[in-house]
Amino acid sequence: MASSTITLTAADGFEFSAYVAEPSGTPRGAVVVIQEIFGVNSHIRSVADGYAAQGYLAVAPGTFERVQKGVDLGYTGPDMQEGVRLKAAVEALPAPGVLQDIQAAVSYAAKAGKVGIVGYCYGGLLVWRSAALVQGLSAAVEYYGGGATTEAEIARKPQVPVIAHFASQDDHISLESVEALKKAHPDVPVYVYDAHHGFNCDQRGSYDAPSAKLALERTLAFFNTHLG
Numbered sequence: 513m514a515s516s517t518i519t520l521t522a523a524d525g526f527e528f529s530a531y532v533a534e535p536s537g538t539p540r541g542a543v544v545v546i547q548e549i550f551g552v553n554s555h556i557r558s559v560a561d562g563y564a565a566q567g568y569l570a571v572a573p574g575t576f577e578r579v580q581k582g583v584d585l586g587y588t589g590p591d592m593q594e595g596v597r598l599k600a601a602v603e604a605l606p607a608p609g610v611l612q613d614i615q616a617a618v619s620y621a622a623k624a625g626k627v628g629i630v631g632y633c634y635g636g637l638l639v640w641r642s643a644a645l646v647q648g649l650s651a652a653v654e655y656y657g658g659g660a661t662t663e664a665e666i667a668r669k670p671q672v673p674v675i676a677h678f679a680s681q682d683d684h685i686s687l688e689s690v691e692a693l694k695k696a697h698p699d700v701p702v703y704v705y706d707a708h709h710g711f712n713c714d715q716r717g718s719y720d721a722p723s724a725k726l727a728l729e730r731t732l733a734f735f736n737t738h739l740g
Contacts, residue, residue, distance in 0.1 A: 513533060513534060513535060513536055513561065513565060514533075514534045515531065515532060515533045515534070515557070515560075515561065515564070516531075516532050516534075517530070517531055517532070518530055520573065520613070520616045520617060520620055521616060522612040522613050522615070522616045523612050523615065523616070524612060526578065526612075526613070528573060528574050528577035528578070528616075529552075529573075529574045529577060529581075529582075530552075530571050530572060530573040530574060530617055530620070531552050531556070531557050531560055531571070531572040531574075532560075532569070532570070532571050532572075533557075533560040533561045533563070533564035533569075533570040534564060534569055534570075535564045535565070535566075535567045535569065537567070539567060539568060539569040539624035539625060540566075540567040540568060540625065540739065540740065541567075541568055541569070541624060541625040541626045541627065541628065541650075541735070541739035541740070542568055542569040542570070542571065542621035542622065542623075542624040542627045542628070542739075543560075543563040543568045543569070543570050543571075543621075543627070543628045543629070543735065543739075544570075544571050544572075544573070544614065544617045544618055544621055544627060544628070544629045544630070545559055545560045545563065545570055545571065545572040545629075545630055545631070545635075546572075546573070546575060546614065546629065546630065546631030546632070546635030546636075546638050546639055546642075547572060547574070547575055547576070547631075547632070547634075548595070548632045548633035548634060548635055548710075548713070549585075549592075549596060549598065549599045549633060549634045550583070550584075550585040550586070550587065550591060550595050551574065551576055551582075551583030551585050551595075551598075552572050552573075552574050552583070552584065553583075553584045553585055553586070554584075554715070555713050555714070555715050556572050556632075557572065559572075559630075559632075560572045562728075563630075566732060568628075568739070569621055569623075569624035571617050571620060573613050573614060573616070573617040574613075575602065575610045575613060575614065575635070575638065576598050576602060577613070578602065578605060578609070578610060578613070579598055579601040579602055579605070580598060580601075583598060586715070587713070587715055587717075608645070610638065611638070611641060611642065611645055611646060614629075614638060614642050614646055615646050615647065615648075618642075618646055618647070618648045618649060622648055625739065626650040626651075626738070626739040626740075627648055627649055627650060627739070628649070628650060628651040628653065628735045628738065628739050629642055629643075629646075629649055629651070629653070630652075630653040630654075630655070630731060631653075631654055631655065631657070632655040632656070632710075632712060632713070633655070633656060633657070633658055633709070633710065634657075634658055634659075635654075635655075635657075636654035636655045636656055636657025636658065636660055636676075637654070637657040637658055637659045637660045637665065638657075639652050639653065639654040639657065640652070640654050640657050640660040640665060640668065640670070640674070640676075641665070641668065643668075643670035643671060643672050643674050644668040644669055644670050644671060645668075649671075649672045650672060650673075650738050650739055651672055651673050651734060651735055651737075651738035651739060652670065652672055652673070652674045652675075653674070653675050653676075653677070653731045653734060653735075654674070654675075654676045654677070655676075655677045655712055655727065656677065656678055656679055656682060656684075656685060656709050656710070656711075657676070658684050658685060658709075660676075660685075660693070661685055661686075661689035661690055661692060663692075666692060666693050666697070667696075670697070670700070672738075673734070673738055674697075674700045675700065675701045675702075675703070675730065675734050676693070676700060676701070676702045676703070677703050677705065677712075677727045677730075677731075678690045678702065678703070678704050678705070679704070679705050679706075679707040679708055679709055679711050679723070680704050680706050680707070681707060681708045681709075682708060682709040683708070683709060684709050685709065687704070690702060690704060703727065703730060705720070705723035705726070705727065706720075706723065707720035707723040708720070711723045711727075712724045712727060712728075
């Protein structure tokens with residue numbers, strides 16, 4: 513496996529960086545990894561490396577770069593505050609905003625075959641939007657997408673198969689809103705884990721190894737079905 517940071521160009525000419533992890537041998541497809549509010553940090557890079565180890569070309573675009581370059585935060589209180597500020601700035605961009613950067617990452621990844629997308633926290637919300645609006649995807653997986661269970665987001669219609677992972681003890685996403693998502697999209701498998709928000713991240717206090725393992729197994733099986 514090899515990794516590097518490349519520069520991609522969106523349709524409007526904006527240039528941004530993306531972390532790329534390449535598998536050993538011929539890729540079996542590609543996975544675009546969408547960051548949390550903490551940037552393309554060591555955790556997101558390790559997630560991309562994990563997908564590359566499974567045989568996928570993994571691309572993690574810097575989805576904060578339209579408002580700040582080189583974001584690489586940890587998980588302390590001040591890091592959280594900075595991440596929330598950056599998310600708000602990205603959300604305030606005129607449409608299509610960061611979705612055109614995700615589109616550029618998907619188009620680049622397509623050289624490896626069919627493209628899936630996975631995102632965590634704010635990245636989960638961006639994955640849900642991408643499933644409806646970004647071209648060239650074959651599958652989408654969201655992990656505890658903050659905001660994805662609001663009425664406005666639930667109204668979106670995914671154009672590709674989607675699965676979603678949520679946590680029963682999430683202080684940011686109510687189980688009632690998760691149930692509303694399930695009811696509105698009965699064709700979207702929604703898995704709820706006995707864990708807290710951020711359970712997939714082994715750098716956070718909310719990390720839950722059994723839930724992360726099971727969610728990854730389900731995600732890999734899903735990608736194997738739709739990207740194979």
